[in-house]
Amino acid sequence: MGVEHVFFIQKNSLDLRKRTLKIEARNESFSSRVVINERCQYSVHPESPDWTFFEQDASLDIKSFFGLESMVEKIAIKQYTANIKKGKHIMDHFIQMLLDQGITHVPRWLDPQKQLPQKGTNKTRNETNLGESDDQVEDETDDVVRPRSVSGESENSLQLGATAANIKQQLKAQSSIEIDGKLDAEYIRRYLGELTPVEESRMVQLRQWLHETHKGKIPKDFHILRFLRARDFNLEKGRDMLVHSLAWRKLHNIDRLLDTYEAPEVIQKYYAGGWHYNDKDGRPMYILKLGEMDIKGLIKSGGEEGILKQVLAVNEEGLRRCQWATKSKGHPVSACTCIVDLEGLSMRHLWRPGIKTLLRIIEVVEANYPETMGRLLIVRAPRVFPVLWTLVSPFIDENTRQKFMIYGGKDYLAPGGLGDYVDEQYIPDFLGGECYCDVYEGGQHVPKSYYHYHEDQLDSSPTEPPFSSESLYQMAFVIKEWPHELHLKVDERGSVITWDFDILKGAVTFTVLRCRSPLTSEPHEHHVHGAAGGIGSTQYISKDMVVGVDISIVEPPCVCRDGNSVQGSHVTRQAGSYILQWKFFDTTKSSHSLDFSFTSHKSKVMYYTEVLQSQGFK
Numbered sequence: 001m002g003v004e005h006v007f008f009i010q011k012n013s014l015d016l017r018k019r020t021l022k023i024e025a026r027n028e029s030f031s032s033r034v035v036i037n038e039r040c041q042y043s044v045h046p047e048s049p050d051w052t053f054f055e056q057d058a059s060l061d062i063k064s065f066f067g068l069e070s071m072v073e074k075i076a077i078k079q080y081t082a083n084i085k086k087g088k089h090i091m092d093h094f095i096q097m098l099l100d101q102g103i104t105h106v107p108r109w110l111d112p113q114k115q116l117p118q119k120g121t122n123k124t125r126n127e128t129n130l131g132e133s134d135d136q137v138e139d140e141t142d143d144v145v146r147p148r149s150v151s152g153e154s155e156n157s158l159q160l161g162a163t164a165a166n167i168k169q170q171l172k173a174q175s176s177i178e179i180d181g182k183l184d185a186e187y188i189r190r191y192l193g194e195l196t197p198v199e200e201s202r203m204v205q206l207r208q209w210l211h212e213t214h215k216g217k218i219p220k221d222f223h224i225l226r227f228l229r230a231r232d233f234n235l236e237k238g239r240d241m242l243v244h245s246l247a248w249r250k251l252h253n254i255d256r257l258l259d260t261y262e263a264p265e266v267i268q269k270y271y272a273g274g275w276h277y278n279d280k281d282g283r284p285m286y287i288l289k290l291g292e293m294d295i296k297g298l299i300k301s302g303g304e305e306g307i308l309k310q311v312l313a314v315n316e317e318g319l320r321r322c323q324w325a326t327k328s329k330g331h332p333v334s335a336c337t338c339i340v341d342l343e344g345l346s347m348r349h350l351w352r353p354g355i356k357t358l359l360r361i362i363e364v365v366e367a368n369y370p371e372t373m374g375r376l377l378i379v380r381a382p383r384v385f386p387v388l389w390t391l392v393s394p395f396i397d398e399n400t401r402q403k404f405m406i407y408g409g410k411d412y413l414a415p416g417g418l419g420d421y422v423d424e425q426y427i428p429d430f431l432g433g434e435c436y437c438d439v440y441e442g443g444q445h446v447p448k449s450y451y452h453y454h455e456d457q458l459d460s461s462p463t464e465p466p467f468s469s470e471s472l473y474q475m476a477f478v479i480k481e482w483p484h485e486l487h488l489k490v491d492e493r494g495s496v497i498t499w500d501f502d503i504l505k506g507a508v509t510f511t512v513l514r515c516r517s518p519l520t521s522e523p524h525e526h527h528v529h530g531a532a533g534g535i536g537s538t539q540y541i542s543k544d545m546v547v548g549v550d551i552s553i554v555e556p557p558c559v560c561r562d563g564n565s566v567q568g569s570h571v572t573r574q575a576g577s578y579i580l581q582w583k584f585f586d587t588t589k590s591s592h593s594l595d596f597s598f599t600s601h602k603s604k605v606m607y608y609t610e611v612l613q614s615q616g617f618k
Contacts, residue, residue: 006030016109019044035061057236192225193332202235203228209239214565217255219246222326222334230370230399243563245368247502247606251473254312254368258320261313266301266450270294271310272442275321277426277435279337282329283374284321286314286336287428289442291344291380295354297446303453304357311361315369322372335374337421341431343380344443350384355391362395370397375421377405379412379431476582477536478508478603482526483583484537487519488611490572496612497578498569503560506603507585512555512570513541515577528602540579551579559585580609 006029013022023040038058045051098106188195195203203225210218224242231237249255263271272289279285299307318336325333378385385406393401405421410432412418418427427433430441476484488497497512519540528536545551560566572578582605 008036019108033063035059035063190330191326191332192222193334199228199233202233202238205235206239206242210242213563214243214246222332226334226371230397240563241367241370243502243565244504246565247504248368250502251471251606253471254316257309257313258316261309263310263313264302264306266298266446267306267310270298270440270442270444270446272440273314274437274439275317276339276428276437276439278325279375279422279426281337281374281421282325282331282333283335283337284318284325284333285422285426286318286338287341287437287439288338289341289343289439291342291349291382292442294442294444294446295349296351297448297450299353299357300453301446301450304353304360307357308361308364311365315365315372318372319369335372337375337377338373339377339379339418339422339428339431341379342382342385345382345384345388347384350388350391358392359395362392366397366400373400373403375403375405377407377412377418377421379407379418380410381406381408473606473608476538476605476607477528478506478582478584478605479526479528479537480584480586480601482537483539483581484605485523485540485582486538486580486607486609487523487540488578488580488609490575490578490611492575492613493573495572495575496569497572497580497609498567498612499580499607499609500565500567501560501582501605501607502565503562504604504606505562507559507561507587508582508603508605509557509559509585510555510566511553511557511581511583513579513581514552514554514572514574515579516550516552519577541581554578557583561585561587582607 006027008025008027008029010023010025013020013024015021021042023038025038027034027036036058039056041055043053043055045053098104188200192203203221206224206228207218207221210224219242227242227245228235228238231241253260270293272293274287276285276287302310322333322336385408389406407417413432418431418433424433426435428435428437428439430437478484490497501510521542524539526537526539541551547553554572555568555570558566570578582603584601584603
């Protein structure tokens with residue numbers, strides 16, 4: 001664009017008494033199109049006065065950028081991630097400079113009139129716009145089961161000095177082995193691999209946070225560890241990535257995929273991929289003959305969703321095989337090795353719907369199966385391969401790209417090739433080895449009798465997430481001024497209203513209300529671009545309805561933040577109309593905000609509710 005530099009405005013605030021340094025920066029250049037705000041804070045670590053606690057967050061709001069808003073957002077995220085790493089290197093550089101000068105201790109400034117800081121209390125109740133007070137909450141204490149929700153200040157539990165020892169009382173139900181108040185070193189070596197004290201600390205903290213905010217199924221330690229490793233053990237980024245993946249698994253019932261999924265006949269006959277022994281490190285090995293596969297025929301037969309579901313089943317099987325390998329090999333096996341044979345790859349593979357499907361697969365797998373690719377060996381890459389690589393490589397995480405080994409022609413047979421990673425007895429026969437490989441050879445076109453999709457159908461973007469027709473959960477977009485409200489009709493006293501929801505973006509206040517008279521007017525539907533059916537939220541409570549007159553609050557508002565998973569129930573004392581309400585909560589008004597969303601006016605909720613009849617509880 002011809003721009004050599006941009007201008008930022010930065011404000012530094014040093015408080016010697018509180019021992020904090022705050023740095024706030026915002027962009028001056030292009031501020032009419034892109035607004036970037038970044039905040040950093042250095043403070044005393046809560047676990048030790050000799051440690052420094054560093055916090056960093058940023059927000060990005062793209063107002064208008066010539067129709068390239070989505071692309072600019074992705075580029076900005078990658079650039080910001082890269083700059084974070086540079087910032088760490090700069091700090092390490094200056095620390096090393098001090099060490100080179102023989103300075104190993106810098107005495108801290110002491111206030112002669114130093115006063116002990118008063119410890120604040122966390123709020124568990126937050127103000128809302130309903131105008132309610134405690135005496136306006138309907139008294140149903142005898143019959144109410146309070147929602148198992150999270151505190152509005154739950155982020156404070158992410159203390160970087162936590163260890164397995166000092167939080168063991170909160171983790172009694174863990175599957176990991178704890179001896180004398182800490183993770184057993186043998187358990188770590190046997191099932192998790194080598195961890196530094198800092199890495200172990202952050203894994204335990206993330207596990208603790210999940211126990212506080214996710215009342216459902218908690219992933220095992222090795223699963224948590226993969227997400228932390230994918231984000232270089234950045235606690236906030238690892239947490240954000242993990243909770244969104246957990247919500248995705250819940251939405252699409254991924255935990256039962258291997259038990260319920262049966263590959264369609266066309267996949268069984270013409271999908272040229274399969275498992276083949278292990279590599280030298282004990283990793284399960286998957287063979288994919290991509291060059292000989294009729295990609296166009298498979299996509300026209302099963303659609304983008306059908307191919308994606310097959311790939312997800314392969315990834316789930318890979319996780320299961322890694323657990324088996326960990327048990328049998330005596331050391332942790334957390335990733336697989338994949339050999340991709342490109343013999344036969346040509347321009348026919350560079351078909352627009354095919355590339356689109358491949359990019360979507362990369363996006364879904366990278367977001368939900370991080371650090372599961374130990375090594376990817378691409379063999380017999382033809383001359384057309386650089387074209388394909390140019391198209392897809394920008395969408396592959398840098399850490400993942402470093403695990404790619406690409407061989408052209410017969411280079412894979414030379415030193416540094418397959419023999420360095422796979423025992424000779426397991427090198428597949430079609431690659432010059434002596435081991436029979438029971439994977440479909442490919443090379444045949446899928447018969448047109450299997451086709452179900454036209455090319456124009458495949459070239460359009462899906463309006464709903466994959467497997468949405470099989471999910472119990474629904475999506476809602478909560479906008480400022482437009483809450484999402486769900487109307488539930490309760491036929492008899494004593495029925496139980498249950499809810500299970502996840503905050504995928506932003507923050508909300510959740511409230512349960514009872515209408516004192518039947519609802520007669522039609523609900524208002526607020527339309528949001530990108531929402532299924534175009535409807536982002538629904539409102540039943542009109543502005544002229546008054547708390548205490550027209551509606552009663554039976555479950556008081558609680559703040560639920562990005563990443564929280566909330567389950568709860570309410571036993572009704574009266575039949576009638578009940579409203580479950582999710583209202584937008586502005587995190588910028590909270591002094592402890594950890595909001596990483598790129599737009600500050602919209603939240604996203606995934607929810608499931610059910611009314612259970614009273615006879616089941618008598």
